[in-house]
Every structure is written in C-alpha cells, then in structure tokens.
Amino acid sequence: MPPVQFGVVSLGAALGEPQDVAEVAPSYVKDPERVMAWGYRTFHRVVDGTTSAHLGARAASRALERARIEVGEIDLLVVAASDVPDYLQWDVSSAVARELGMIGTPTLLLTQACAATVTAFQQIAGTFAVRDDVRTVLLVAINQVSEGHANRMNTNTCVSSDGAAAAVLRRDHATLRWLATDQFTDPECVDFFRVEYGGAAAPIAPDGLGNLEFDRLAAVYRQFRRDPDHFTRFTRELNQRVALVVDNAFARSGTDRARLTRLIYLNDNHKAMVDVAEAVGLPLDRTNFELGASIGHCGAADQLICLDTYVERGDLRKGDVVALAGIGYGMHWFCTLLEV
Structure with a gap:
C-alpha cells in the first residue's frame, strides 16, 4: 500500500480557442509541411488579454464545481506552471488564489516545466504524510505560451497549446488513487x-x-x-x-x-x-x-x-x-x- 492514501475526487479543464493547424501553420513557420507531418489537427490559443491565472482559475472552478466543494474547504493550493511567467518575481499560485477568492490558504508554485504536475503528486503525498490537518488539495496545471518568447510551432517537435487543468485531491479517497x-x-x-x-x-x-x-x-x-x-x-x-x-x-x-x-x-x-x-x-x-x-x-x-x-x-x-x-x-x- 502507498504510505498515504489519497485520490482524485474531480477534474476540470480549460482550453484556449481551437485553431486548425493546417490553416494557421503558414503564419508560424516557413515550412508548414514539416509541422503537418507531426500529426496534429488542432491546437488552442487563448484570446488576447487572458492571463495564466485566468486560465488556471477557469479549470479550477470546474473541478471544484464537480466536486461540490467550496473554496474554503481547500487546505492547500498547488500550481504547476510550464511556460514563461506573466511577470518576473511574481507568483502565479497566489494569482490563481486571488482569482478563486482564497484568503489565507497556503499555496505552492512548481515550475519544473512539463514534469511539474505529474511529479506534484509525490510532493502532495508528502504533505498528506506530515500534515494531519490537510485533507483536501487543489492541484492546478497551466500552460500558456508566451508568443513573445517562443514560436509555438518551432520550439520543439510539438505544436504548443494554451490550456489548464485542475484536480481536487482528497485524503482517503478511493477513486483514481495515487500509487x-x-x-x-x-x-x-x-x-x-x-x-x-x-x-x-x-x-x-x-x-x-x-x-x-x-x-x-x-x-x-x-x-x-x-x-x-x-x-x-x-x-x-x-x-x-x-x-x-x-x-x-x-x-x-x-x-x-x-x-x-x-x-x-x-x-x-x-x-x-x-x-x-x-x-x-x-x-x-x-x-x-x-x-x-x-x-x-x-x-x-x-x-x-x-x-x-x-x-x-x-x-x-x-x-x-x-x-x-x-x-x-x-x-x-x-x-x-x-x-x-
């Protein structure tokens, strides 16, 4: 058995506006046939003016609604962010908390790129193990491409999208149980x-x-x-x-x-x-x-x-x-x- 028992109560996701890869690729790269060979049909881009905190809060709100719990029941907010932050020396986990109306709830920001969310489960397990008073954790993952820093079709061999997801994790919950x-x-x-x-x-x-x-x-x-x-x-x-x-x-x-x-x-x-x-x-x-x-x-x-x-x-x-x-x-x- 795992050292602590917890599982996923609910999930929620929020994506930018859908964009057709074949239609949009020529505006990003000079060789769109290279991008089309990767097999992507659609990617998602947020409308201008959307911040990463807005996107993360949208996903979190959906997960909280599905779990039928209030913001005040969250004992810890963990935010995993995988792209360039909106500002330097600025904490997007606090910004998400503000968007959700959380006051006094501890937050944790993880910035280990694409690994941040999946490895967060182990960090959350550690929190459950040492904090008996922590019962419910909200995990939020955000990726919003900064097009001033990176070309979403020419950074690696993926077409990068803007999207966020959230999971409500609860101690002793048996569904989608962490192993x-x-x-x-x-x-x-x-x-x-x-x-x-x-x-x-x-x-x-x-x-x-x-x-x-x-x-x-x-x-x-x-x-x-x-x-x-x-x-x-x-x-x-x-x-x-x-x-x-x-x-x-x-x-x-x-x-x-x-x-x-x-x-x-x-x-x-x-x-x-x-x-x-x-x-x-x-x-x-x-x-x-x-x-x-x-x-x-x-x-x-x-x-x-x-x-x-x-x-x-x-x-x-x-x-x-x-x-x-x-x-x-x-x-x-x-x-x-x-x-x-």
Missing part, C-alpha cells in the same frame, strides 16, 4: 530548449537577435556536435527512460506491471507517441495518441486534460491502472500511477 511517482533526471541536458534571453544571465538580447530568432533545436544538436554517436545513443534513451520510470513506479507501488491499462503521455507528435508506446509495451490505442492530436501540447497540463476527457467519456474502468508519464525540460523523465 507511486518516479522521476529520472539527466543534468547534462539542462540547457536544452531554454529561453535564451530575459533572465538574469542574459536580460537583454543582442541587437538584431531575440528569443524568436534563437533556434532552440539547433542548440540541442550543438550539444552533441563532437560526438554524433552520443547523440544517437541519447535519442534511443529518450523512450527507454520513459519505460524505466514507468517500471520504477510500479516497483515502488508493489503493483504488478501487467496491470497497466493506459498510458497518458505528453501530447507529443505521432512518431514519438508510436515509439513511446512500443517502449512501454502498450498498444497505441491504449495511449493518448489520437486525443493529443486534437488538443496540442499543453505543457504540464497534458496528462490531467487527457485524464479529464477519459473520465468524462467513461473510458476508464474500476481497477484500471493509469500511468501519467512524460519528458520535460531539465531533462526530466517522470511517471505517476493512479488506480481507477
């Missing part, structure tokens, strides 16, 4: 995909060069420029490490690996999804392969958005074990297991 979390970090790759300008190291870009002109993928290739064999090994390890954290999570939980019934991975491109499904050992239709193509990559919110959809559609059965897994900047491989 275990595992993470693997390769610090050699810490600089992959970073936003180059605007931080303390390089607050101002050189004349004629900005974040939108800086090729993040080229920086990844340069990492291995003197050792192409190393790069080949690394690309093979990407999916092997996803399988590793899934296996490790099962080992931590004491649950039979054969019970894995669904993998909810980040909403990656179609080729990557095929490769990950093969590495983990699940049929493609037991992953979010199709669902991700209609949502786009919502950073740290991917897994909860997809989980919310599966719950609403009735796709999960009691006793199923679901793996929430992915890869995030840092580089982090991560997995959390939930039992339906």
Whole structure:
C-alpha cells in the first residue's frame, strides 16, 4: 500500500480557442509541411488579454464545481506552471488564489516545466504524510505560451497549446488513487530548449537577435556536435527512460506491471507517441495518441486534460491502472500511477 492514501475526487479543464493547424501553420513557420507531418489537427490559443491565472482559475472552478466543494474547504493550493511567467518575481499560485477568492490558504508554485504536475503528486503525498490537518488539495496545471518568447510551432517537435487543468485531491479517497511517482533526471541536458534571453544571465538580447530568432533545436544538436554517436545513443534513451520510470513506479507501488491499462503521455507528435508506446509495451490505442492530436501540447497540463476527457467519456474502468508519464525540460523523465 502507498504510505498515504489519497485520490482524485474531480477534474476540470480549460482550453484556449481551437485553431486548425493546417490553416494557421503558414503564419508560424516557413515550412508548414514539416509541422503537418507531426500529426496534429488542432491546437488552442487563448484570446488576447487572458492571463495564466485566468486560465488556471477557469479549470479550477470546474473541478471544484464537480466536486461540490467550496473554496474554503481547500487546505492547500498547488500550481504547476510550464511556460514563461506573466511577470518576473511574481507568483502565479497566489494569482490563481486571488482569482478563486482564497484568503489565507497556503499555496505552492512548481515550475519544473512539463514534469511539474505529474511529479506534484509525490510532493502532495508528502504533505498528506506530515500534515494531519490537510485533507483536501487543489492541484492546478497551466500552460500558456508566451508568443513573445517562443514560436509555438518551432520550439520543439510539438505544436504548443494554451490550456489548464485542475484536480481536487482528497485524503482517503478511493477513486483514481495515487500509487507511486518516479522521476529520472539527466543534468547534462539542462540547457536544452531554454529561453535564451530575459533572465538574469542574459536580460537583454543582442541587437538584431531575440528569443524568436534563437533556434532552440539547433542548440540541442550543438550539444552533441563532437560526438554524433552520443547523440544517437541519447535519442534511443529518450523512450527507454520513459519505460524505466514507468517500471520504477510500479516497483515502488508493489503493483504488478501487467496491470497497466493506459498510458497518458505528453501530447507529443505521432512518431514519438508510436515509439513511446512500443517502449512501454502498450498498444497505441491504449495511449493518448489520437486525443493529443486534437488538443496540442499543453505543457504540464497534458496528462490531467487527457485524464479529464477519459473520465468524462467513461473510458476508464474500476481497477484500471493509469500511468501519467512524460519528458520535460531539465531533462526530466517522470511517471505517476493512479488506480481507477
């Protein structure tokens, strides 16, 4: 049994306005056929003026409504944010609390990119373990692309979307029960995909060069420029490490690996999804392969958005074990297991 018992009472999601990838791609990149080959049909973009706190509060309000609980019943608010914040030296977890009308409720901000939400389950488990007075936690995941810092179709091999998701977690709740979390970090790759300008190291870009002109993928290739064999090994390890954290999570939980019934991975491109499904050992239709193509990559919110959809559609059965897994900047491989 896990050291503490808690589960997901309810979920909620909020997405930006749907955009057709084929129609919009030429306005983002010069080679839209490259983007179309990734398999995405739709992505989502918030209307101008929407803040990440607004988006997160929308998802949170839906989760709270479904759980039929009031804001005052939340003992801890955890916010996972995976893109450039609205402001520097500013806490979006407090901003979400303000949007929800929370006064006095402790908040925690996690910024470990795409890994922040899935690994948050373990941090929340720790809170339940050491704080007997904490009964209900609200977890909110937000991804809102700053188009002044990144091109949502030219940062990696995903089409990035604006979306948020929320989960109400309660002590001793038996549905979608947390079993275990595992993470693997390769610090050699810490600089992959970073936003180059605007931080303390390089607050101002050189004349004629900005974040939108800086090729993040080229920086990844340069990492291995003197050792192409190393790069080949690394690309093979990407999916092997996803399988590793899934296996490790099962080992931590004491649950039979054969019970894995669904993998909810980040909403990656179609080729990557095929490769990950093969590495983990699940049929493609037991992953979010199709669902991700209609949502786009919502950073740290991917897994909860997809989980919310599966719950609403009735796709999960009691006793199923679901793996929430992915890869995030840092580089982090991560997995959390939930039992339906």
